[in-house]
Amino acid sequence: MSRNALGLWTMGVLSLVLVFGVPAIVETFALIDFTLFIAMAILSLSLAFVWGFGGILCFGQSAFFGLGAYTYAVAVINMGESTVPILLGILLPVILALVLGYFMFYGRVSDVYLAVITLAVSLVFYYLIGASAGEEYKIGSARLGGYNGMPSVPPINVPGDPSAAVEYEALYVPAAVLLAVVYFGLRALLASDFGRVLVSIRENEARTELLGYDARRIKTVALAIGAGIAGLSGVLFCAWGAYVSPTVFSLVFTAQIIMWILVGGLGTLTGAILGCVLIQYLATWLGETKIADVNIVLGAIFVAIVLLVPSGFVPMFARLGDTLTRRRGEAGS
Amino acid sequence: MTGPPLLETRGLTMRFGGVTAVAGADFTLGPGELRCLIGPNGAGKSTFFKCLTGQLRPTEGEILFDGESLVGEEPHAIARRGISIKTQVPSLFDGLSVAENLRLAAARTRNRAETRAAVDEIVGLVGLADRADSIASQLPHGQRQWLELGLVLACDPRLMLLDEPTAGMTKQEVARTAGIIREIGRDRAMIVVEHDMQFIQMIAHRVTVFHQGRILAEDTMDNILADERVRDVYLGKQAGAGRERGDA
Ligand SMILES: Nc1ncnc2c1ncn2[C@@H]1O[C@H](COP(=O)(O)OP(=O)(O)OP(=O)(O)O)[C@@H](O)[C@H]1O
Numbered sequence: 083m084s085r086n087a088l089g090l091w092t093m094g095v096l097s098l099v100l101v102f103g104v105p106a107i108v109e110t111f112a113l114i115d116f117t118l119f120i121a122m123a124i125l126s127l128s129l130a131f132v133w134g135f136g137g138i139l140c141f142g143q144s145a146f147f148g149l150g151a152y153t154y155a156v157a158v159i160n161m162g163e164s165t166v167p168i169l170l171g172i173l174l175p176v177i178l179a180l181v182l183g184y185f186m187f188y189g190r191v192s193d194v195y196l197a198v199i200t201l202a203v204s205l206v207f208y209y210l211i212g213a214s215a216g217e218e219y220k221i222g223s224a225r226l227g228g229y230n231g232m233p234s235v236p237p238i239n240v241p242g243d244p245s246a247a248v249e250y251e252a253l254y255v256p257a258a259v260l261l262a263v264v265y266f267g268l269r270a271l272l273a274s275d276f277g278r279v280l281v282s283i284r285e286n287e288a289r290t291e292l293l294g295y296d297a298r299r300i301k302t303v304a305l306a307i308g309a310g311i312a313g314l315s316g317v318l319f320c321a322w323g324a325y326v327s328p329t330v331f332s333l334v335f336t337a338q339i340i341m342w343i344l345v346g347g348l349g350t351l352t353g354a355i356l357g358c359v360l361i362q363y364l365a366t367w368l369g370e371t372k373i374a375d376v377n378i379v380l381g382a383i384f385v386a387i388v389l390l391v392p393s394g395f396v397p398m399f400a401r402l403g404d405t406l407t408r409r410r411g412e413a414g415s
Numbered sequence: 416m417t418g419p420p421l422l423e424t425r426g427l428t429m430r431f432g433g434v435t436a437v438a439g440a441d442f443t444l445g446p447g448e449l450r451c452l453i454g455p456n457g458a459g460k461s462t463f464f465k466c467l468t469g470q471l472r473p474t475e476g477e478i479l480f481d482g483e484s485l486v487g488e489e490p491h492a493i494a495r496r497g498i499s500i501k502t503q504v505p506s507l508f509d510g511l512s513v514a515e516n517l518r519l520a521a522a523r524t525r526n527r528a529e530t531r532a533a534v535d536e537i538v539g540l541v542g543l544a545d546r547a548d549s550i551a552s553q554l555p556h557g558q559r560q561w562l563e564l565g566l567v568l569a570c571d572p573r574l575m576l577l578d579e580p581t582a583g584m585t586k587q588e589v590a591r592t593a594g595i596i597r598e599i600g601r602d603r604a605m606i607v608v609e610h611d612m613q614f615i616q617m618i619a620h621r622v623t624v625f626h627q628g629r630i631l632a633e634d635t636m637d638n639i640l641a642d643e644r645v646r647d648v649y650l651g652k653q654a655g656a657g658r659e660r661g662d663a
């Protein structure tokens with residue numbers, strides 16, 4: 083079996099375990115923690131796709147995540163039913179990405195400026211929403227609440243039935259299914275013609291254009307796909323905690339997403355999930371046990387990983403696996 | 416000339432600050448023609464190609480391809496109209512295999528089955544059939560040039576621009592490249608920039624000489640070789656350089 087096929091089967095089995103196995107053995111409160119990790123893993127995947135495969139240095143993935151969360155909160159408070167708010171929570175980030183992508187890619191903004199612009203967009207949201215504390219900042223019946231955020235956001239419900247809430251541990255299975263859908267969807271996309279051309283733009287944009295592919299359009303679409311996924315993650319996050327505040331747009335948060343990816347390995351989807359869960363788990367554990375300050379430990383780990391395993395964990399293990407199988411092959415022949 | 420030209424430039428000019436790399440070039444190429452472009456270093460040959468492919472937007476002048484203006488078009492749009500370029504510094508997808516490189520180039524205008532067939536054909540044509548699975552970055556220099564030739568060919572262009580396709584090649588490789596170019600030049604127009612006179616003699620019909628961004632002379636190879644002005648600006652130095660390479 084090829085490595086690709088093997089990986090696909092492994093991830094297939096793991097997804098089944100995640101969706102069906104984990105809820106059967108894990109306690110309720112842990113399941114609620116896991117749901118958060120899953121929402122974040124979806125966010126991590128979104129940047130892994132945009133940055134790792136599209137080569138688009140988007141340092142403001144939090145902008146799309148936060149916009150998804152706020153859109154969901156505002157819409158669901160007004161509408162009461164969650165189906166349309168979820169879709170809006172995906173759609174608005176997509177539109178923002180299309181507009182941003184149009185200006186950045188069609189304007190031929192360089193990579194560094196692209197990182198700065200996306201980061202700035204996230205920070206603009208942070209300060210704008212942070213300044214919306216007064217009574218007058220309302221959208222319909224939803225008060226934005228400034229830095230205090232928006233509490234009591236209604237949960238996701240079974241489509242069409244607002245009384246059938248999917249909350250607490252019940253949110254776990256839908257979230258896990260969504261993670262699997264996003265993961266396999268991105269794999270399929272990357273294996274398609276679109277995905278191949280996207281990676282070729284990352285490898286050599288000038289050559290790709292000289293072959294007749296419109297890099298500007300393809301990168302804009304890729305950014306929008308990533309934004310939609312980040313928006314979905316934001317919706318889950320907001321529904322999970324029934325709460326959203328401007329911290330979703332903060333520098334610390336957006337830096338964390340980048341860190342998940344670097345830890346897991348840039349250019350892999352599995353690594354993005356692994357890096358995200360690993361760091362989140364560690365942060366939660368440190369926060370509970372109070373062994374050491376979370377930020378100091380995470381910062382130290384991050385520096386250590388960038389220095390010692392610059393390619394990230396998943397590529398490192400893949401190389402290790404390759405070396406081992408080659409040895410075994412040689413011994414057998 | 417019979418019939419309308421395939422490519423025509425009028426007063427094409429490209430300035431970089433104080434440097435005028437292309438200075439009002441009036442150039443015409445007929446359909447299906449193979450033309451060689453020679454000239455000393457810095458004559459503006461590569462810049463001329465970059466203007467034709469949309470990598471640079473000319474400061475002044477007009478470019479007509481099949482009677483339609485190309486000025487201001489994006490590189491990908493020009494490629495779609497049927498102009499394909501092998502750049503002076505090979506530009507490949509270094510992390511991908513030979514076959515994957517060709518597939519990317521071939522897939523834009525073909526379905527999956529056609530793409531596979533085109534890749535199989537081209538990989539043989541450029542002499543890389545036994546290297547189809549090699550990663551591009553691991554190819555020796557000569558084979559990288561051939562792979563890029565294959566990329567250009569896989570676009571199925573109406574006009575091929577080849578910027579120094581034999582640079583860094585051994586004598587045998589040069590001869591083989593000439594064979595490939597004659598073969599693919601049979602049914603499409605081509606402009607080849609080269610410094611290697613022996614190579615040009617193997618493929619050329621008409622030769623255009625560039626000097627300081629202008630066309631200095633345009634004639635058959637024999638007449639060009641006999642032209643005093645061309646000797647002065649270019650061939651004098653070049654003959655010496657060619658002999659050194661021949662002796663080595
Ligand atoms: N991007 C640029 N900015 C400034 N000057 C440039 C630029 N590109 C080319 N030039 C200048 O324009 C002139 C023509 O360069 P060009 O590369 O077109 O020459 P060439 O005929 O291809 O030479 P060679 O045979 O060495 O490849 C040179 O003087 C070069 O220094």
Ligand SMILES: [Mg+2]
Pocket residue numbers: 460461462503578
């Ligand atoms: Mg040149």
